[in-house]
Amino acid sequence: MTNYMYIFCLIVWGLNFIAVKIQGTPVSLELSLTYRLVMTALLFFIVAWFLKPQGKPQQGDVPFIIVFGVCNFAFSYLALYYATIWSSAAIVTLIFSLKVILTPIALRIFLKEPLHRRVLIGGILGVIGVGVLIYPSLHNMELKGVLIAFVGTVLTAIGDASSARNAKHQINPIYANAIGFAVGSAVMCAIVWLQGQTVVIPKSFTYLSALLYLTLIASFFAWLFYLKLVERIGGAKSGYMVALFPVIGGIASVVIGESTLSIYLILGCLFSCIGAAIALGFKIKPILR
Numbered sequence: 001m002t003n004y005m006y007i008f009c010l011i012v013w014g015l016n017f018i019a020v021k022i023q024g025t026p027v028s029l030e031l032s033l034t035y036r037l038v039m040t041a042l043l044f045f046i047v048a049w050f051l052k053p054q055g056k057p058q059q060g061d062v063p064f065i066i067v068f069g070v071c072n073f074a075f076s077y078l079a080l081y082y083a084t085i086w087s088s089a090a091i092v093t094l095i096f097s098l099k100v101i102l103t104p105i106a107l108r109i110f111l112k113e114p115l116h117r118r119v120l121i122g123g124i125l126g127v128i129g130v131g132v133l134i135y136p137s138l139h140n141m142e143l144k145g146v147l148i149a150f151v152g153t154v155l156t157a158i159g160d161a162s163s164a165r166n167a168k169h170q171i172n173p174i175y176a177n178a179i180g181f182a183v184g185s186a187v188m189c190a191i192v193w194l195q196g197q198t199v200v201i202p203k204s205f206t207y208l209s210a211l212l213y214l215t216l217i218a219s220f221f222a223w224l225f226y227l228k229l230v231e232r233i234g235g236a237k238s239g240y241m242v243a244l245f246p247v248i249g250g251i252a253s254v255v256i257g258e259s260t261l262s263i264y265l266i267l268g269c270l271f272s273c274i275g276a277a278i279a280l281g282f283k284i285k286p287i288l289r
Helices: 002-014 016-023 029-051 059-086 089-096 099-111 117-137 143-168 173-194 205-233 235-255 263-280
Strands: none
Touching: 002 016, 002 205, 002 235, 016 059, 016 089, 016 205, 016 235, 029 059, 029 173, 029 205, 059 089, 059 143, 059 173, 089 117, 089 143, 089 235, 089 263, 099 117, 099 143, 099 235, 099 263, 117 263, 143 173, 173 205, 235 263
16 A cells, blocks of 8 residues: 555656646636635645544644745745746756755754755756756746746745644644645635636636646645655655656656657756755665565
């Protein structure tokens, strides 16, 4: 069962930005993200109510959970949504894989955790991978898509540091996710309201199927399975899947016709995967048992 959960999370999260691309923009990205966050928050609150796990957050933990929700689920998701539309899902997936380098840096800055040399080496290879992929299309691509993808990844790293702090204080991740998604929902609802948008749900099959995938599969079930994986095999081994996200995203981008198979795509994915693996401290031995 552990193997299946690992593969499930790997494929689902590797295809995350492909689903965003397929969903498109029949309504604003802010509204699409609001739908996703609201429904996911409700699902996690139902799970929390049903399971009633130990590790409820205390009053002093609330600000850190708010930071987690705002950075991980609201602003980072929104930035990565825009990046996916403005550039390509393959490029965004590669840039997002840099979080295995940016998160340790954030942990060093905010929690004073040691920063290993392998993170620097992996980071250099990861940046080379992104550079190789975007180089041939620099003359005609939207660089703002690349930049905002990087901003979204930095925000995710900050949210991860806050999440690490919450874990150290024994806050159950189900409660943290429920509140975090609720906070993200509130932020996005406020943005939609301030923009004066009309709330409407597109009825096309592609939009609804992508929304269902992003909500139920990517944001809910994948998170539950990932939490179970961390419990069974540890956070380090569970994190190895991030190293393979560029491969999954790159292949899917070619399949849907968004990208063309080229030596730049292959080398970019290869450098990013190797860099992420080095940063994570990957060793050549079985991850799963």
